Amino acid sequence: MLDEIFTASVFAATIRLATPYLFAALGEMYAQRSGLLNLGVDGIMLVGSFAGFYQVYQGGSLLEGVIAAMFVGALMGLAMAFISVTLKAEQGISGIGLYLFGLGMSELLFQSLLGTPRTVSGFPDIYIPGLSDIQFLGIGQIFFQHNLLVYVAFALVPISAFILNKTPFGLNIRAVGQMPAAADAMGVSVSRVRYITSTIGGAMAGLAGASLSIALIGAYQQNLTSGMGFIAVALVYFGAWRPYGVMAGALLFSFVNALQLQINVIGFDIPTEFTVMAPPIITILALVITSKSKEKPTELTKPFERGT
Amino acid sequence: MGQGMALQFKHLHMNGIVKQFPGVLACDHVDFDVQAGEIHALLGENGAGKSTLMKILYGLYRHDEGEILLNDEPLNASSPTDTIARGVGMIHQHFMLVPSLTVVENIALGLREEPADASFISRLRSRSVLDLGRIRKKLVELSETYNLRVNPDSPIWQLSVGEQQRVEILRALYKGSELLILDEPTAVLTPQEVDDLFLILRQMADDGRGLIFISHKLHEVINLTHRITVLRDGCRVGSIATQDATKEILAEMMVGRPVVFQYDQDAAKRGPVRLSMQNVESVSDRGTPGLSGVSMEVHAGEIVGVAGVSGNGQKELAEVIAGLRVATAGSVTALDKDITNAEPAKIKSLGISYIPEERMVDGIIKDFSVAENYILRDCTTQHYAANGLFMRFNKIKDACEEAIRAYAIKTPHTSTKIKSLSGGNIQKLVLARELSSDPQIIIASQPTRGVDIGAIEYIHHRLLEERDNGKAILLISEDLDEVLLLADRILVIYEGQFVGEVDRDDVVIEEIGKMMAGSAQHEMA
Numbered sequence: 108m109l110d111e112i113f114t115a116s117v118f119a120a121t122i123r124l125a126t127p128y129l130f131a132a133l134g135e136m137y138a139q140r141s142g143l144l145n146l147g148v149d150g151i152m153l154v155g156s157f158a159g160f161y162q163v164y165q166g167g168s169l170l171e172g173v174i175a176a177m178f179v180g181a182l183m184g185l186a187m188a189f190i191s192v193t194l195k196a197e198q199g200i201s202g203i204g205l206y207l208f209g210l211g212m213s214e215l216l217f218q219s220l221l222g223t224p225r226t227v228s229g230f231p232d233i234y235i236p237g238l239s240d241i242q243f244l245g246i247g248q249i250f251f252q253h254n255l256l257v258y259v260a261f262a263l264v265p266i267s268a269f270i271l272n273k274t275p276f277g278l279n280i281r282a283v284g285q286m287p288a289a290a291d292a293m294g295v296s297v298s299r300v301r302y303i304t305s306t307i308g309g310a311m312a313g314l315a316g317a318s319l320s321i322a323l324i325g326a327y328q329q330n331l332t333s334g335m336g337f338i339a340v341a342l343v344y345f346g347a348w349r350p351y352g353v354m355a356g357a358l359l360f361s362f363v364n365a366l367q368l369q370i371n372v373i374g375f376d377i378p379t380e381f382t383v384m385a386p387p388i389i390t391i392l393a394l395v396i397t398s399k400s401k402e403k404p405t406e407l408t409k410p411f412e413r414g415t
Numbered sequence: 416m417g418q419g420m421a422l423q424f425k426h427l428h429m430n431g432i433v434k435q436f437p438g439v440l441a442c443d444h445v446d447f448d449v450q451a452g453e454i455h456a457l458l459g460e461n462g463a464g465k466s467t468l469m470k471i472l473y474g475l476y477r478h479d480e481g482e483i484l485l486n487d488e489p490l491n492a493s494s495p496t497d498t499i500a501r502g503v504g505m506i507h508q509h510f511m512l513v514p515s516l517t518v519v520e521n522i523a524l525g526l527r528e529e530p531a532d533a534s535f536i537s538r539l540r541s542r543s544v545l546d547l548g549r550i551r552k553k554l555v556e557l558s559e560t561y562n563l564r565v566n567p568d569s570p571i572w573q574l575s576v577g578e579q580q581r582v583e584i585l586r587a588l589y590k591g592s593e594l595l596i597l598d599e600p601t602a603v604l605t606p607q608e609v610d611d612l613f614l615i616l617r618q619m620a621d622d623g624r625g626l627i628f629i630s631h632k633l634h635e636v637i638n639l640t641h642r643i644t645v646l647r648d649g650c651r652v653g654s655i656a657t658q659d660a661t662k663e664i665l666a667e668m669m670v671g672r673p674v675v676f677q678y679d680q681d682a683a684k685r686g687p688v689r690l691s692m693q694n695v696e697s698v699s700d701r702g703t704p705g706l707s708g709v710s711m712e713v714h715a716g717e718i719v720g721v722a723g724v725s726g727n728g729q730k731e732l733a734e735v736i737a738g739l740r741v742a743t744a745g746s747v748t749a750l751d752k753d754i755t756n757a758e759p760a761k762i763k764s765l766g767i768s769y770i771p772e773e774r775m776v777d778g779i780i781k782d783f784s785v786a787e788n789y790i791l792r793d794c795t796t797q798h799y800a801a802n803g804l805f806m807r808f809n810k811i812k813d814a815c816e817e818a819i820r821a822y823a824i825k826t827p828h829t830s831t832k833i834k835s836l837s838g839g840n841i842q843k844l845v846l847a848r849e850l851s852s853d854p855q856i857i858i859a860s861q862p863t864r865g866v867d868i869g870a871i872e873y874i875h876h877r878l879l880e881e882r883d884n885g886k887a888i889l890l891i892s893e894d895l896d897e898v899l900l901l902a903d904r905i906l907v908i909y910e911g912q913f914v915g916e917v918d919r920d921d922v923v924i925e926e927i928g929k930m931m932a933g934s935a936q937h938e939m940a
C-alpha cells in the first residue's frame with residue numbers, strides 16, 4: 108500500500124509541481140522583505156499564464172512565451188507599486204483589487220481569444236546526461252528529468268539568498284523593510300527599492316503562471332492557478348522570509364499536491380477534503396512558529412512617509 | 416584618521432530659514448552658522464524647532480525660504496544622499512539603525528564604495544557585491560583611532576544604547592562627515608559614556624570638523640561647546656560664547672523667564688507602606704539575570720529614588736511592578752494586595768501609574784491623535800465614555816486641552832497625530848496622562864529624559880506635589896542630580912541588587928558614586 112503511494116514518480120512530481128510556487132513565492136519574498144505585501148500574486152499568475160500561453164499558441168517560441176508572461180507580470184507589479192508606494196493605498200485592499208483584476212482580465216481574454224481550453228506543446232523535459240540515468244533510489248527520475256523552468260526555479264533559490272545577503276541591493280531591501288527611516292537617512296531611496304522589488308515580484312509571478320501553462324500543463328483553461336498565488340504569499344511567511352525556507356515550504360505543498368494526485372490514481376478512498384484542508388492547516392502552524400523570526404520585515408504593509 | 420587627510424570643511428551658513436508645518440511655524444527666519452573646529456550648541460525648549468532646522472540642513476526636510484551655504488557654495492540638497500556626499504553627517508534623536516542588521520551591515524547601508532581600481536570588472540564588483548570584509552577592516556581601524564569599541568558583527572538589537580550610539584558615530588566618521596549634527600546624543604547615555612563621548616567629540620573638533628550639539632542638559636553644553644545658539648518657538652533668540660554663559664542665563668534665554676533649579680521642600684510626612692518588594696528576581700531581555708533578589712518599601716508621602724548606572728536592573732524593576740515583566744521569584748505587594756505577576760490592567764486599576772522609560776515604544780500609539788493617546792488608559796471610564804461604550808468627545812477634548820495647557824505641550828490641535836510632535840512634547844503628554852488618574856502609587860522611569868528645563872521644573876513640582884498629597888512615589892532615574900534633588904530616600908542599584916540606602920540628609924555624593932560603580936558593595940550587608 109505505502110510503496111504504491113511513495114513512488115519515485117510522486118517525488119518527481121513533487122519537484123515539478125514546486126516550480127510555480129517557487130517562482131511566485133521567491134518573487135513575493137523580495138516584495139515582502141522590502142515591506143510590500145502583494146496579495147495579488149494569483150491575479151498576476153493568471154494573466155501571466157494566459158499571456159505566455161497565447162504567445163506560444165499563436166506560434167511564438169517558448170522563450171517569447173516566457174518573456175510575454177514576465178512582461179505583463181512586471182507591468183502588474185509596477186502598478187501595485189504605484190498604488191501602494193506612490194498613492195500609499197492600503198496594501199491588503201489593493202492586492203485583492205489586483206487579484207480580481209487579473210482574474211477578470213484572464214477570463215475575458217480567454218473567452219474572447221480562445222473560447223475553449225486549448226493545448227500547446229510546452230517545455231520538453233531535459234534529461235541531464237549522466238545524472239538522469241541514476242537508478243539508485245530513483246534519483247535520476249526524481250531530480251534530473253525535468254523541463255528547463257524546473258531547473259531555473261531551483262537555481263533561483265541560492266541566487267536569491269546571495270542577492271539578499273551579499274549584495275548592496277539586498278541590504279537595501281532588508282533595511283527598507285525593517286526601518287525605512289534609517290535607510291532614508293542613509294540616502295537609500297525607499298520608494299525606488301519598493302518599486303524594484305514589486306516589479307521583480309510581478310515578473311516572477313508572471314513566470315510562475317507561464318510555468319503552469321506552457322511547461323507543467325501545456326494547456327490553458329479558466330482559473331488555471333486555482334489559488335496557488337495565495338498559497339505562494341503564505342509560503343513567504345512559512346519560509347520566514349528566507350529563500351531556503353520558502354523552498355522547503357514549496358516542496359511541502361507540492362508534495363501534498365503530488366500525493367493527492369497519486370491517491371486519486373490508485374483509487375484509494377480518503378475524502379479529498381482532507382488533502383484540501385492540509386495546506387491551510389500547515390500554513391497556520393508555520394505562522395505560529397515563524398512569527399518571531401528576526402528576518403521579519405516589521406514594516407510590512409506600512410507606507411513610508413518622511414514628513415515634508 | 417583625520418590627521419592625515421586634509422579636511423574640506425571651512426564653514427556653514429544657514430540664512431533666514433523658514434519652515435512651515437501644518438499649523439506650526441517650526442522655523443521662523445533662523446540664522447545659524449558653524450566654523451571648522453567649532454562645537455556649536457543648539458538650545459531650546461521642546462518643539463522650539465531644533466530637530467527641524469537640523470533635518471533641513473541634512474536634506475531630510477525642504478525649507479520654504481532661506482539659503483544654506485557650505486564653504487560659501489549653495490547646498491541645494493533634495494535628500495541626504497546629496498548632503499552626505501558633501502560631508503554632512505547626522506546622528507538622530509531616535510537612532511537610525513536597522514535592528515536585525517549587524518554593525519558592519521548598517522554601516523554598509525547606502526554606502527558608495529570606491530572600486531579597488533578603474534577596471535570595468537572591479538567597478539561592477541564594487542556596485543554589485545557587498546565587500547563587508549573591507550568595510551569591516553576600515554571600521555576596526557577607525558574604532559581604534561577614536562577608541563570607539565564595538566563588535567562589528569553583532570546585530571544592533573543586541574547592543575546597549577551606548578553601543579548603538581558608538582555605531583552611529585562610527586558610521587558618520589566612516590562616511591567622512593566633516594560637519595556632524597548630534598541631536599540629543601547624550602539623552603540615553605550613562606555619565607561615564609557621556610565623558611567618553613565628549614573626549615571623542617573634542618578630538619573630532621580638533622581635527623578641524625564642525626560639530627552641532629543639541630542637548631537639554633545645560634551643564635553638558637557649558638562643559639563641551641564653544642558657542643551656543645538659542646531658539647524659542649522657531650525664532651532665534653541669540654547666540655553667546657560659552658565662556659560667558661551660565662545655567663541661569665541660558666535657562667532664561669530658552670524659557671523667557673528665570674528658572675528655579677533648587678526647590679524648598681518640607682520634610683516628608685511618611686505614612687504607611689504602600690508598595691513593597693520581597694526578594695524579587697527576574698530575567699532581562701538578553702536572558703541574563705535582571706534582578707537578583709530585590710527588596711524594598713515605599714511609604715505614602717515619600718519619594719524613593721533609585722540611582723544607578725543604566726542597565727543595572729532599573730528597567731526590569733519598573734516593569735516587574737507594572738506587570739510587564741515576569742518575576743521569577745519573590746513577591747510584590749501594593750496597597751496590601753499581592754500583585755506579583757498580576758495583569759497590567761489590574762495593577763493600573765488598583766491605582767498604580769507607570770511612566771515608562773521608552774515612551775516612544777511603550778507609552779504611545781504613533782498613529783493616534785494627541786487626544787486619543789491622552790485617554791488611552793482611561794478610555795472606558797465613565798468620565799470619557801458614557802456607560803463605557805460611547806465616547807464623550809467634548810469631555811475628552813476639554814480634558815486634553817487642559818493637560819496641554821498645564822504641561823505647556825506644543826501641538827497645533829488635540830486631533831494632531833502624536834508622531835508629528837517633537838520628542839519632548841510626546842514625553843510630556845505621556846506624563847500628563849499617567850498623573851491625571853489620581854494614582855496612589857507612581858512609578859516614574861526617567862520622567863524628565865529629553866524634556867526641556869521649563870518642563871522639568873513643572874514635572875518636578877508635580878511629583879513633589881503628589882508626594883505632599885500622600886502618594887507613594889518610586890523615582891527611577893539615571894540622572895543623579897535629579898534623584899538627589901527630589902528623593903527623600905535613595906536606593907542605589909547595581910547589577911540587579913540594591914547595594915546601598917542613603918537618607919536625604921546623609922548624602923555624600925562621592926559615596927553614592929562609588930556604590931553606583933559597584934565598589935562599595937561590602938557596606939550593605
Ligand SMILES: Nc1ncnc2c1ncn2[C@@H]1O[C@H](COP(=O)(O)OP(=O)(O)OP(=O)(O)O)[C@@H](O)[C@H]1O
Pocket residue numbers: 413414415436437439440441459460461462463464465466467468508825826835836837838839840865
Ligand atoms: N513632520 C512634522 N509634521 C508636522 N509638524 C511637525 C513635524 N515635525 C515637527 N513638527 C512640529 O514642529 C515643531 C518643532 O519640532 P522639532 O522636532 O524641531 O522640535 P525640537 O526643538 O527638536 O524639540 P525636542 O527638544 O522636543 O526634540 C513642533 O511643534 C512639532 O510639533
Ligand SMILES: [Mg+2]
Pocket residue numbers: 465466467508598837838
Ligand atoms: Mg528634537
